[in-house]
Amino acid sequence: MNILYIGSGFVGACSAAISASSGHNVLVYDIDEKKIKMLSSGDRGTIESCLFEEGLGDLLVRNKERIEFTADYKKVESFLDVCGAIFMCLPTPEIGETGESNLNYYFDAADKLSQALLNRNKKKQDKYIVIVNKSTVPIDMVDKTQEIMDKAGVKNYGVVSNPEFLVEGKAVQGSLKPDRVVVGAWKEEDFKIMREVYERFYNSPTVSYIEINPKEAAASKLLANFYLAYKLIACYDVIGRTCETFEDLKFENIRNVLVTDKRIGNWGFFDSLYAGGSCLVKDIRSLSHQLQTSGTDASLVNEIYQGNKRQLELFISRAKNEANFNWKDKKVALLGVAFKRDTNDIRNSPSIDIMHFLNDNGISEVSIFDPAAMEYFKQVFPESKTIKYKDSELEALSDCDVVIIATDWPQFKSLGDLILERVGNKKPLIMDGRRMLQHRYEDLQNAGFNIVAVGSPFLKAKK
Numbered sequence: 466m467n468i469l470y471i472g473s474g475f476v477g478a479c480s481a482a483i484s485a486s487s488g489h490n491v492l493v494y495d496i497d498e499k500k501i502k503m504l505s506s507g508d509r510g511t512i513e514s515c516l517f518e519e520g521l522g523d524l525l526v527r528n529k530e531r532i533e534f535t536a537d538y539k540k541v542e543s544f545l546d547v548c549g550a551i552f553m554c555l556p557t558p559e560i561g562e563t564g565e566s567n568l569n570y571y572f573d574a575a576d577k578l579s580q581a582l583l584n585r586n587k588k589k590q591d592k593y594i595v596i597v598n599k600s601t602v603p604i605d606m607v608d609k610t611q612e613i614m615d616k617a618g619v620k621n622y623g624v625v626s627n628p629e630f631l632v633e634g635k636a637v638q639g640s641l642k643p644d645r646v647v648v649g650a651w652k653e654e655d656f657k658i659m660r661e662v663y664e665r666f667y668n669s670p671t672v673s674y675i676e677i678n679p680k681e682a683a684a685s686k687l688l689a690n691f692y693l694a695y696k697l698i699a700c701y702d703v704i705g706r707t708c709e710t711f712e713d714l715k716f717e718n719i720r721n722v723l724v725t726d727k728r729i730g731n732w733g734f735f736d737s738l739y740a741g742g743s744c745l746v747k748d749i750r751s752l753s754h755q756l757q758t759s760g761t762d763a764s765l766v767n768e769i770y771q772g773n774k775r776q777l778e779l780f781i782s783r784a785k786n787e788a789n790f791n792w793k794d795k796k797v798a799l800l801g802v803a804f805k806r807d808t809n810d811i812r813n814s815p816s817i818d819i820m821h822f823l824n825d826n827g828i829s830e831v832s833i834f835d836p837a838a839m840e841y842f843k844q845v846f847p848e849s850k851t852i853k854y855k856d857s858e859l860e861a862l863s864d865c866d867v868v869i870i871a872t873d874w875p876q877f878k879s880l881g882d883l884i885l886e887r888v889g890n891k892k893p894l895i896m897d898g899r900r901m902l903q904h905r906y907e908d909l910q911n912a913g914f915n916i917v918a919v920g921s922p923f924l925k926a927k928k
């Protein structure tokens with residue numbers, strides 16, 4: 466099938482690559498010319514410096530005969546003559562702190578698309594086409610998409626909701642072996658086209674292929690993210706907090722007990738300073754907004770949002786309140802700026818809030834290291850007299866008064882050795898926002914380091 470993707474971000478580029486590897490001919494359109502140039506470079510390194518997703522470079526290079534990236538809308542217009550499905554992969558960020566989704570990117574793309582659709586097949590519009598909402602959108606979005614198309618006079622089309630469940634950092638592997646594919650449509654004709662798009666999964670014994678209506682599909686995406694956020698934040702705000710409150714409770718030991726109960730399950734049992742990223746928080750905010758504007762109480766959803774904010778505030782405040790640390794004129798090492806490991810995505814990363822806090826608290830310098838995300842972070846926080854980017858953890862640690870571990874990059878697990886062997890006599894305060902050093906806390910305390918860690922009470926130096 467010929468498939469068009471509008472938007473070549475994490476979702477658009479990864480889904481398009483999977484479609485091409487499934488044998489479809491794919492055109493990917495984006496307004497960001499730089500991104501298009503990098504994604505179509507044919508060079509793995511360049512592709513992955515644009516979107517750091519393991520395997521994406523390989524997939525795009527291997528399937529280059531079947532996938533084209535373009536910023537030229539004329540190519541889109543002629544492709545529509547032969548196209549069977551259009552995937553809308555546009556951003557839907559929160560507007561400020563309102564919970565409402567900013568649908569302007571979507572509407573701009575849909576308006577332009579509606580005009581182009583009118584002209585397909587020499588204005589006869591005789592090829593049936595489906596418009597697929599892959600962006601995470603409000604529950605009634607199918608109606609809005611239909612309104613735009615009907616108003617413009619588009620004919621012979623269907624609107625489908627096919628929410629994306631990819632996990633950043635594992636997007637390619639996850640999309641090649643998804644747990645489920647969810648297709649929401651009103652018409653059998655639309656389901657048939659989507660079965661063709663997803664032939665490799667429709668007939669797979671390991672994938673749940675779920676056909677429901679488009680509103681159910683859109684709602685399931687929001688509710689799935691609500692549930693994931695709920696598990697994560699309950700882990701920080703209740704389990705982690707309990708372990709911070711009472712002596713002699715090791716987070717990992719408590720977790721091992723909880724996860725052996727099948728009813729509880731084993732996902733999401735790690736402690737962290739914050740659940741960031743572009744999706745979880747905005748999706749629970751959107752759910753809350755939709756419930757509240759429909760007159761329904763959303764207290765529990767809102768409390769999860771607050772619990773996440775509370776976690777980061779508490780973590781930062783513990784330096785002063787528990788370790789008696791004064792930030793003024795201090796040198797800070799900030800390790801990790803990606804919102805989580807295995808990605809270069811910094812959207813809603815806790816390090817952004819940490820940087821604002823550091824700026825407001827008169828530190829003398831912050832040295833930053835992240836294995837993948839520094840280029841994007843530099844665009845928000847450019848190098849300056851107080852902000853330095855370093856080539857390694859060790860360089861960032863040099864002469865610091867406090868080290869903050871904000872991302873769970875696996876390589877940070879060996880920071881304990883580095884700190885014990887290579888950091889001089891200064892004994893910086895260690896702030897472990899991911900429990901990366903939990904296996905070395907005792908050694909570090911014995912060597913004279915104070916530690917503030919999520920999921921532990923204040924760990925005072927033993928000498």
Ligand SMILES: NC(=O)c1ccc[n+]([C@@H]2O[C@H](COP(=O)([O-])OP(=O)(O)OC[C@H]3O[C@@H](n4cnc5c(N)ncnc54)[C@H](O)[C@@H]3O)[C@@H](O)[C@H]2O)c1
Binds near residue numbers: 475
């Ligand atoms: N990133 C994830 O992990 C993830 C997972 C599941 C669902 N989602 C949802 O998928 C959607 C896209 O997310 P993303 O992470 O890929 O976003 P993204 O910001 O990485 O990519 C969106 C792309 O759309 C492009 N764009 C904006 N306006 C355009 C227009 N008018 N025409 C063409 N292109 C345009 C942007 O330039 C950008 O490249 C969002 O609704 C998000 O909530 C994201």
